[in-house]
Amino acid sequence: MDHDNYSNDYIRGILQTVKTIALVGASQNPARPSWIVMKYLADKGYDVIPINPGLAGKELLGKTVYARLADIPHPVDMVEIFRNSEAAGPITDEALSLDPLPKVIWMQLSVRNDEAAKRAENKGVQVVMNRCPKIEFGRISGEISWQGINSRMLSSKKPVLAGKGFQKLSLNRPR
């Protein structure tokens, strides 16, 4: 896997497959990127489970916060790591000790740990590093274009409305 360049199909496939996302490094401050990403993903219909030892037992955006991945009482499809690159190593190992394994380990924009990625891929877990799932969802759905951001996506196909109004697009745009 080339972790400098991910194909749109690879990212789209992940975002279309996963349903349950554990977000490590969740924040209760709405001005923080991790809060914004959690809110955005929840609005898109993902079941986002916040992880933060300092907030364990509290509720965040209506969801119970857990101290660590092992405390989540059900399987998760993806672990999203909102910590620094060094911390991403042990968090990846925690994720890889879950049973069943998550399908995807996603490290946030600016977070990259190639050795951890190798350990995950050796166990058949897909890895994304140094990307933001909100930006990637916005890029592939077309939403991010509303903000004048270069989505690097060209298409002669109509974007698909997600329903519940006109200001949400889905990932199901024909390719």
Place this chain on the structure above:
Amino acid sequence: MGERAPGFETLAIHAGAAPDAATGARATPIYQTTSFVFDDVDHAASLFGLQAFGNIYSRLGNPTNAVLEERVAALEGGTAALAVASGHAAEFLVFHTLLQPGDEFVAANKLYGGSINQFNHSYKNFGWNVVWADADDPASFEAAITPKTKAIFIESIANPGGVIVDIAAIAAIAKRHNIPLIVDNTMASPYLIRPFEFGADIVVHSATKFLGGHGNSIGGVIVDGGTFNFGGDDRYPMLSKPRPEYGGMVLGETFGNFGFAIACRVLGLRDLGPALSPFNAFMLLTGIETLPLRMQRHSDNALAVAEHLAGHGKVSWVSYPGLTSDRYHNLAKQYCPKGAGAVFTFGLKGGYEAGVKLVSNLKLFSHLANIGDTRSLVIHPASTTHRQLTDEQKVKAGAGPEVVRLSVGLEDKADLIDDLNQALDAA
């Protein structure tokens, strides 16, 4: 779409412009509306909090304008862009985002006259202090930098035409001092020069000129190269400090490599208000679809006209970097091998009087103060745009009494040469 990067001509037509999600309209619709209905109360809160992508109010963003923004961002190779009411508005919002009262910026001395006025006069009211450097001498930029310097500003192909600036050399100085380099790319357009490839951090456009290209709409664009780190210290508080108006959000951190464009939008455009009309955005977009074809023709015609004038008995000199004898020819080969643009100056042996007569006698060239139209344009700067300057200032600005500026259009070049011949005969 494969993963191969699309070509410039493809981006000029397709970037940002998928069919309309609601109606399937293939041309970009003109969303001539002030406001947009929220999907629900929670959605409204998310939009105002910058937590979701979407539209609120056309001063802050508009779907037609957004297509223009993404189009220009893609053509320049930037991460994001912001469309605004004019090229001047683009410059204003860029400096508003970068500078605090008492700060300085270093600017090339060869610029559009309007920018020189803006920097020398209006900006002083904000405590933004310009320090001039020699556009032909990169070392003079370095010498002008002080601890208060927050930006460097140059034009890629510089006014009043015929000047190619060594972008990479000035970018290297900017990098060494950890200062963003802003390049006004109006005269070149991204077809001829893409400043980000030479180390620029921010690009601005008067889209009124070659991007729109038809002389029918005023507009400006700011492009974020995504290359400059505005965090790390306190020099750029608009990007690196918590913003009270957004609940303490740090824009540079939250929006990463397109944070500058977002800050220009959610602080500058929101609070200062120079929004672009969606109708103008539509006109500019339509123009951009043919940008590659037009810029090539502009450059080819300009070269033919410049070559002709260089051999004309009443012409004392021609300043066009496309000419092999020109002092900027080597820089032109490095920065804009496809052509040196449409705009250049030449001198008349007959001086001021001959200049006035020439513009009066031309029949196809229009005498007006613009560049980058399909039509060929002419101006005698000493009697018009640079009239208020002293004689010494005029010469320094490349607008001496004998100087005529052309913006060569897309007509048959033989007709343009005929028109210049008959007007020169009468001058």
